[in-house]
Amino acid sequence: MLLVAVAILASCKEDEVVDEAYAAQEAIILDYLQENDLSDSTQKDESGIYYQIITENRSGISASTGDVLSIYYTAQAVDNQPYDAVTNNGSNEPVKMQFNTGSIFPVGLDISLGLMEEGDTAIFYIPTSLAYEGLDELSSIIPANSVIIMTVELVGIQSETEQDSEETLMIEAFISEQKLDSAIIDSTMIGGVWVRDTTMYLPVDSVELLPSGVYYKRTEEGQSNQTVNAGELADIQYLAYKMESYASGSSFDGTTGSDFFSFPLNDQAVITGLDAGVDVMEREERALLIMPSRTAYGASAFVTPRNRKDYLVEKDVIPTYASKVSPYQILVFEVELLQPQPIVN
Structure with a gap:
């Protein structure tokens, strides 16, 4: 009985630590939204991601598991410069990735794409638990325990066929x-x-x-x-x-x-x-x-930051081939x- 009591106590303390960490992340998001007068235009998803739809395509379709998505994006930590981007400037092709199959990192981006419809542009505020928590060696470009802001334009949804x-x-x-x-x-x-x-x-x-x-x-x-x-x-x-x-x-x-x-x-x-x-x-x-691609590496894996793929391989976040071959290559x-x-x- 004593061991059970100790186990329960330890579990409660771990939950408290998690709750405190999440509360701290949420406080950062809420402060940022208030300082930039964005609170009224922002929604919260049950995952803990806050988001705002900037351009809405009311006739657009939503993605289903396994669909191939084409996006433009900019990624940055709160109060920092962008660390990765593929922008819709007329010279860049959108990047492709497979939705909701574990092929997108960070997972917060995968969740965020499920909140969009084709043709939408949105901004997402992603807590570190759904971004880069524990990946300390990214701190040179992404400060540790950062809330991540991703601006995403979903320009295409295709089936694998x-x-x-x-x-x-x-x-x-x-x-x-x-x-x-x-x-x-x-x-x-x-x-x-x-x-x-x-x-x-x-x-x-x-x-x-x-x-x-x-x-x-x-x-x-x-x-x-x-x-x-x-x-x-x-x-x-x-x-x-x-x-x-x-x-x-x-x-x-x-x-x-x-x-x-x-x-x-x-x-x-x-x-x-x-x-x-x-x-x-x-x-x-x-x-x-x-x-x-279906006879090669298929959906491979989409990761951002793209210039840290070797580190993400080292940390077993993505397989080795994904550091060399993009999705649908x-x-x-x-x-x-x-x-x-x-x-x-």
């Missing part, structure tokens, strides 16, 4: 721009006669759409009928690009020199797009694999399937 369709159009445009299915026809005058010269961009085959949804383009033939079976090790060299960075040659991941990457084929050890592409390749073949892989490589102990 609609997102897939949008990505298909983007990939087809990429294939056309990169002339992956085309020949360049040029003419040169030789001895007073015009001679047509045909030079192929990335010869061998046209782009093929695999059942998985991956677009496959063989760029160099391999050894006929030398393939990798399910469960066998596939040894590859590769470079991975975000589709918009492919033309500039800026890869975000890959092997270097004589290094190679080895994985068991079709054993869920890698993203499905890589499995699907390598599955149709022959050894010593080179190919280009264009992967819609179309990827392009240049892959060479090697002959079996010796295992180095």
